[in-house]
Every structure is written in structure tokens, then in C-alpha cells.
Amino acid sequence: MLGIFKHYLPEDFFQGAHDIHCHLLPGVDDGFPSTEKSLYALKKLEEHGVKKMILTPHFMNDYPNNNRASITAEFEAFKKEAANACQIELRLAGEYMLDRRFPERHEEGFLTLDRAGTHVLCETSYLMYEQNYTNLLYDIMCEELQPVIAHPERYEYAGRDVYYRWRDKSYKFQLNLLSLAGVYGGPAFEKSHFLLNEGFYDYIGSDMHGLDNFKRFFPEIKLKTKEIDAIAQLLENNKTLFD
Ligand SMILES: [Fe+2]
Numbered sequence: 001m002l003g004i005f006k007h008y009l010p011e012d013f014f015q016g017a018h019d020i021h022c023h024l025l026p027g028v029d030d031g032f033p034s035t036e037k038s039l040y041a042l043k044k045l046e047e048h049g050v051k052k053m054i055l056t057p058h059f060m061n062d063y064p065n066n067n068r069a070s071i072t073a074e075f076e077a078f079k080k081e082a083a084n085a086c087q088i089e090l091r092l093a094g095e096y097m098l099d100r101r102f103p104e105r106h107e108e109g110f111l112t113l114d115r116a117g118t119h120v121l122c123e124t125s126y127l128m129y130e131q132n133y134t135n136l137l138y139d140i141m142c143e144e145l146q147p148v149i150a151h152p153e154r155y156e157y158a159g160r161d162v163y164y165r166w167r168d169k170s171y172k173f174q175l176n177l178l179s180l181a182g183v184y185g186g187p188a189f190e191k192s193h194f195l196l197n198e199g200f201y202d203y204i205g206s207d208m209h210g211l212d213n214f215k216r217f218f219p220e221i222k223l224k225t226k227e228i229d230a231i232a233q234l235l236e237n238n239k240t241l242f243d
Contacts, residue, residue: 061101
């Protein structure tokens with residue numbers, strides 16, 4: 001019976017948390033627009049107990065100037081500023097769109113989620129995905145790289161058959177926390193709960209582009225005890241990427 005009741009996340013739920021997906025690197029994509037806003041967000045996140053974060057700017061056709069060297073330089077400059085503002089440990093990776101320029105990104109070397117250099121955060125378009133995307137992922141898996149699919153619940157074309165196929169191909173799944181509050185709409189809300197309850201997810205991220213959505217929707221997350229336990233496990237899994 002207890003399993004049917006839903007609860008808000010406990011106040012201290014993110015004590016010690018490691019976020020593996022966010023757009024806090026300022027001015028490089030559709031994420032935070034200024035250093036000031038990013039630093040303010042870092043201080044707020046620190047107050048909630050967040051300890052480590054991986055900044056994952058977009059590498060996609062929409063941002064043609066983003067490349068490994070330019071983003072690394074932006075990150076190094078921002079990291080120095082952040083060190084004066086908070087204690088959160090920052091790392092850099094990328095969120096790679098599976099588009100026509102993905103092979104180029106592959107060629108220059110991916111900024112990976114883990115120190116070993118294997119876990120590549122990948123996304124497709126929500127509607128018009130590259131038909132070739134499974135081949136792109138196959139190519140990187142041949143080199144023993146591990147695709148981590150960002151927010152699988154958000155892809156409108158993906159039904160349960162797609163998720164089972166992706167799991168059979170050994171892709172890892174990363175949940176966006178706010179999907180559970182319905183911020184991306186009803187279908188993404190339903191799919192996130194299905195995937196969480198069925199144990200599909202490996203990691204969790206904020207995918208934070210700004211603070212406003214978090215302030216508004218975070219308090220609306222209400223979950224079954226089993227789901228809260230599942231998220232706690234995903235947060236533990238996140239830590240393995242920092243080893
Ligand atoms: Fe993202």
C-alpha cells in the first residue's frame with residue numbers, strides 16, 4: 001500500500017550531489033548567458049549541497065563555432081572565476097548532437113563525461129533526427145566508446161520499442177530531473193516515469209539552462225518511494241564518472 005503514496009524530495013536530497021549535464025558554461029550555447037548568472041547559480045547550487053558538476057555545452061550545427069579547443073579555453077577561464085566564488089568542483093564535457101558534423105567531432109576527440117575518456121553524452125533532435133544516428137553510434141562503439149543518451153524521455157519519435165532497442169545496443173540512459181515534473185510536456189513526463197520504474201536509467205542530470213525552470217518546477221516533483229530510491233541510486237552512479 002505504501003508504494004502508492006507520493007512524496008516531495010527531501011530538503012537535503014542533493015547533499016553531496018554530482019551533476020553530469022548542465023549548460024552553465026556562459027555564452028557558448030542556449031544555456032546561461034553571462035558569467036554573473038552562472039556564478040550566481042553555482043552559489044545557489046552549493047547551498048543545496050551540490051559538490052561536483054560536469055559542464056556540457058552543445059556541440060551541434062546550431063553552434064558551428066563550438067569546437068574542442070574553443071570550448072576548452074572558455075572553460076578554463078570560467079573555472080578560474082568560479083574558484084573564487086564557490087567550492088564546487090567543475091569538469092568539462094560536451095553534449096554531442098548526432099548530426100552531420102558528429103564525425104568531425106569524433107575526429108577532433110570527444111570531451112567525455114568520465115576521466116577514462118570513454119563516456120560520450122549524445123543527443124538527437126526531438127523531431128527530425130539524423131536517420132544515420134545508429135550508424136554514428138555504432139562507429140564510436142567500435143572504438144570502445146560508450147554512448148550515454150541524454151534525456152531519452154524527451155524524443156518525440158521514441159516509443160518503448162526504441163528504448164528496448166537502445167538498451168539492447170548497450171547505450172546508457174541519462175534522465176533529466178525536471179522531466180519528472182512535466183517541464184517538457186506530458187509524453188516526456190509519462191516516459192520518464194516509465195523508464196525510471198523499469199530501471200532503464202543509468203545516470204541523472206539537471207540539463208540546467210537557467211535557474212528559472214528549476215525554481216518553478218523543482219518543487220512540483222512528487223514521487224513514489226521506489227522512484228526516490230531509484231534517483232538516489234542514479235546520483236550514486238553519477239559519482240562513478242568522477243573516479
Ligand atoms: Fe543539454
